[in-house]
Amino acid sequence: MLNNLNIMNNEIKFSAEALAIVKQMISRYPDGKQKSALLPVLHLAQAEFDGWLSVPVMDYVASLLSIKPIEVYEVASFYSMYNLKPVGKCTLEVCRTSSCWLMGAEDIVRHIQNRLGIKDGQTSSDGMFTLKTVECLGSCGTAPMLQCGAKYHENLTLEKVDELLDKLATDNKRTTYLDIV
Amino acid sequence: MPTKLLLNNEHIPGINTLQVYRNNGGYASVEKALKQMTPEAIVEEVKISGLRGRGGAGFPTGMKWSFLAKPAGVPRYLVCNADESEPGTFKDRYLMEKIPHLLVEGMITSSYALGCNTAYIYIRGEYFYVSRILENAIAEAYAAGYLGSNILGTGYNLNLYVQVGGGAYICGEETALLESLEGKRGNPRIKPPFPAIAGLYGCPTVVNNVETIAAVVPIVNNGGEAYSKIGIGKSTGTKLISASGHINKPGVYEIELGIPVEEFIYSDSYCGGIRNGKQLKAVVAGGSSVPVLPTELILKTAAGQPRLMSYESLSEGGFQTGTMLGSGGFIVMDEDTSIVKNLYTFTRFYHHESCGQCSPCREGTGWMEKIMHKILDGHGTLKDVDLLWDIQSKIEGKTICPLGEAAAWPVAAAIRHFRHEFEAYVMQPSSIKDVKHYYRLNNIEPIPA
Numbered sequence: 001m002l003n004n005l006n007i008m009n010n011e012i013k014f015s016a017e018a019l020a021i022v023k024q025m026i027s028r029y030p031d032g033k034q035k036s037a038l039l040p041v042l043h044l045a046q047a048e049f050d051g052w053l054s055v056p057v058m059d060y061v062a063s064l065l066s067i068k069p070i071e072v073y074e075v076a077s078f079y080s081m082y083n084l085k086p087v088g089k090c091t092l093e094v095c096r097t098s099s100c101w102l103m104g105a106e107d108i109v110r111h112i113q114n115r116l117g118i119k120d121g122q123t124s125s126d127g128m129f130t131l132k133t134v135e136c137l138g139s140c141g142t143a144p145m146l147q148c149g150a151k152y153h154e155n156l157t158l159e160k161v162d163e164l165l166d167k168l169a170t171d172n173k174r175t176t177y178l179d180i181v
Numbered sequence: 182m183p184t185k186l187l188l189n190n191e192h193i194p195g196i197n198t199l200q201v202y203r204n205n206g207g208y209a210s211v212e213k214a215l216k217q218m219t220p221e222a223i224v225e226e227v228k229i230s231g232l233r234g235r236g237g238a239g240f241p242t243g244m245k246w247s248f249l250a251k252p253a254g255v256p257r258y259l260v261c262n263a264d265e266s267e268p269g270t271f272k273d274r275y276l277m278e279k280i281p282h283l284l285v286e287g288m289i290t291s292s293y294a295l296g297c298n299t300a301y302i303y304i305r306g307e308y309f310y311v312s313r314i315l316e317n318a319i320a321e322a323y324a325a326g327y328l329g330s331n332i333l334g335t336g337y338n339l340n341l342y343v344q345v346g347g348g349a350y351i352c353g354e355e356t357a358l359l360e361s362l363e364g365k366r367g368n369p370r371i372k373p374p375f376p377a378i379a380g381l382y383g384c385p386t387v388v389n390n391v392e393t394i395a396a397v398v399p400i401v402n403n404g405g406e407a408y409s410k411i412g413i414g415k416s417t418g419t420k421l422i423s424a425s426g427h428i429n430k431p432g433v434y435e436i437e438l439g440i441p442v443e444e445f446i447y448s449d450s451y452c453g454g455i456r457n458g459k460q461l462k463a464v465v466a467g468g469s470s471v472p473v474l475p476t477e478l479i480l481k482t483a484a485g486q487p488r489l490m491s492y493e494s495l496s497e498g499g500f501q502t503g504t505m506l507g508s509g510g511f512i513v514m515d516e517d518t519s520i521v522k523n524l525y526t527f528t529r530f531y532h533h534e535s536c537g538q539c540s541p542c543r544e545g546t547g548w549m550e551k552i553m554h555k556i557l558d559g560h561g562t563l564k565d566v567d568l569l570w571d572i573q574s575k576i577e578g579k580t581i582c583p584l585g586e587a588a589a590w591p592v593a594a595a596i597r598h599f600r601h602e603f604e605a606y607v608m609q610p611s612s613i614k615d616v617k618h619y620y621r622l623n624n625i626e627p628i629p630a
C-alpha cells in the first residue's frame with residue numbers, strides 16, 4: 001500500500017535523457033524483442049533511483065518495456081549487481097575469490113569492517129558506505145581489488161584503502177556502475 | 182622473439198583509437214574478407230587454421246561455424262561471449278581494454294563469414310567501463326564505414342551492439358548467455374537444439390569467446406595455413422594466459438601454444454618465478470574449474486615428460502594426473518598456501534553462482550561449501566572428506582549445463598592430490614593456523630601466522 005502511495009506522490013519517472021537512452025537501447029533489438037533491453041534498463045534505473053530497485057521502480061521499468069512486473073522481479077533477483085534494498089552512497093565490492101584471497105583479500109575486508117564498524121552486507125551509520133564481498137571480478141592479476149561504482153581499484157594495500165575511503169567520503173557522491181571513469 | 186598475433190601492438194600509444202589501430206595494419210582483414218573472399222572461403226581458412234575456442238572448451242571454431250543452419254529468410258546472429266567470470270581469468274578484459282578495435286574487427290570479419298547482419302557483444306556487467314571503451318570503438322568503426330549499411334561499398338550490412346550483463350557467472354555458459362541477452366534469468370537451456378540451430382530469438386546463432394573472434398583477424402590476414410604452423414600439434418596458434426597468484430609478474434601473456442609450463446612459470450619473459458623466493462606448491466592452470474595439480478605434476482607429466490602449455494599436454498594423464506588448458510586462467514600457489522582454504526573459496530563461488538535449476542548442482546554446491554566451512558573451522562571429520570568426494574561424484578554428469586562439473590572437478594582434484602592436507606585439518610586442527618573457531622572454542626592461542 002505504502003509503495004502504491006509513493007508512486008502516486010513522488011512520481012517515478014526517468015529524466016528525458018534517460019528516456020532517450022532507453023529508447024536507443026530498445027532499438028538495438030528486433031521488433032517485439034524489447035525485453036532484451038531489460039538488463040541495461042535496470043542498470044539505468046538503479047543509477048537514477050538512489051542505487052537500488054524498489055518495487056515501484058521495477059514496475060515502472062516493466063511498463064516502459066511493455067512486459068509484466070514479474071518478468072522484471074525475476075531478473076532483478078537473479079543477478080548480483082541489482083540491489084533490492086537501499087544501499088549506501090558508495091558500495092565497496094571486495095573480491096575474495098582464490099587469486100584475491102591468495103593476495104590478502106581477507107585483510108582488506110577486515111580492515112574495511114574495522115574502520116567502518118560494519119559487517120559484510122551492512123551500511124555504515126552515516127549512509128555513506130555499504131560493504132559487499134563479491135566473487136572474482138576479472139582482476140586477479142592485480143589482486144587484491146575492489147570495485148566501487150564503475151571503477152576498479154587494484155593492487156590494494158591497507159593504505160590505499162584508507163586513501164580511497166577518505167576520498168570517497170570527501171567527495172560525498174553516489175557512485176554508480178554507469179559513471180565515466 | 183615470442184610469436185604474438187593479438188597483443189603485438191599493445192604498447193603502441195593510442196592503439197585504442199581507430200586511426201592508430203589502422204595505421205598499424207588494423208581493419209585489413211575486413212578489407213580482404215569483404216572485397217576478396219567469399220564467406221565460405223573464410224570458414225575454410227578458419228578450419229585450416231585449427232583454431233579452437235578460447236572460452237574454455239576448446240571446440241574447433243571452423244567446425245562450429247560450419248554447423249550454423251542457414252534457412253532462407255531467417256536472420257542469423259553472431260554473439261561474442263565477453264562474460265569472462267571464471268576465477269583466475271582476465272585476458273578478455275585486457276584485450277578489450279587495450280585493443281578494442283581488434284575485437285570489433287574480428288566481429289565484422291566473422292559476421293561476414295557467417296552471413297550475420299546483426300551481432301552482439303555480451304559483456305559482464307562489472308566490466309561496465311570496458312563496455313564504454315567498446316562502444317567508442319564501435320562508434321569510430323561506424324564513422325569510418327566499417328559498420329552500418331553497405332560496408333566499404335560492398336553491399337554488406339552489419340550492426341554491432343554491446344550488451345551488459347547483470348553479474349552472474351552462469352551467463353558465460355552460452356545458452357544462459359542467450360537467455361540473458363533476451364532479458365531473462367540466466368538459466369541454461371536444454372540441448373539439443375544447439376544454438377547453431379536455435380539460438381538467439383530461436384534463430385541460428387554462433388557464440389564465440391572474445392579471444393577466438395580476435396584470432397580470426399590474423400587467420401584471415403595471413404591465411405589459415407600460416408596460423409596452423411604456430412603452436413604444437415592440434416594446439417595451433419597463440420593463447421592469452423591470465424597469470425595470477427604468488428608470482429613475481431602477474432599479468433596477461435600471449436604465448437605460443439606448446440611452451441613448457443616450467444618456462445612459463447620461471448622465465449622473466451612470463452611469470453618471473455615465485456614471489457619472495459618461495460617454492461611452488463600447486464597450480465590451477467586453466468581457471469577455477471580445472472583440476473589443481475601439485476608441483477611435480479604441473480611441471481612434468483606422470484610419464485616424466487616436460488608438461489607443455491597446450492591442450493593435449495595439460496590434459497595428458499586424464500584427471501588422475503593431468504588437468505586442462507581451460508580458459509587459460511593460471512593461478513599459482515606457493516609453499517605456504519592452504520589448498521583446503523583455496524578450495525573453500527572455489528566451493529563458495531560455485532554455490533553462489535549455481536543458477537538453481539538442477540538439484541544436484543543447486544544442493545550439492547551448497548552442501549560442499551558447508552562441509553568445507555566446517556573443516557576449515559576445525560570441526561571436520563574424516564567422514565566429511567569422504568562425503569565431499571561422494572557429493573562431487575554425484576554432481577558430475579547430472580546437470581543441464583557443465584557448471585556442475587566445474588564445481589565438482591576442483592573438489593575432486595584437491596582431495597585426490599592433497600588428501601593429507603584435509604586429514605591434517607580434521608585430525609590436528611591445533612596445528613593449523615587458520616582454524617580459528619577451533620581455537621576460540623578450546624581457549625588456545627593460535628600459532629602466529
Ligand SMILES: Cc1cc2nc3c(=O)[nH]c(=O)nc-3n(C[C@H](O)[C@H](O)[C@H](O)COP(=O)(O)O)c2cc1C
Nearest residue numbers: 234235236262264265266353354355389390393583
Ligand atoms: C559455467 C560456464 C561458464 C562459462 N563462462 C564462459 C565465459 O565467461 N566466457 C567464454 O567465452 N566462455 C564461457 N563458457 C563456455 C561457453 O559456454 C562457450 O563454450 C564458449 O563461449 C564458446 O566460445 P568458443 O568456442 O569461442 O570458446 C562457460 C561455460 C560454462 C559451462
Ligand code: FES
Nearest residue numbers: 095100137139140
Ligand atoms: S579472484 Fe579476485 S578478481 Fe579474480
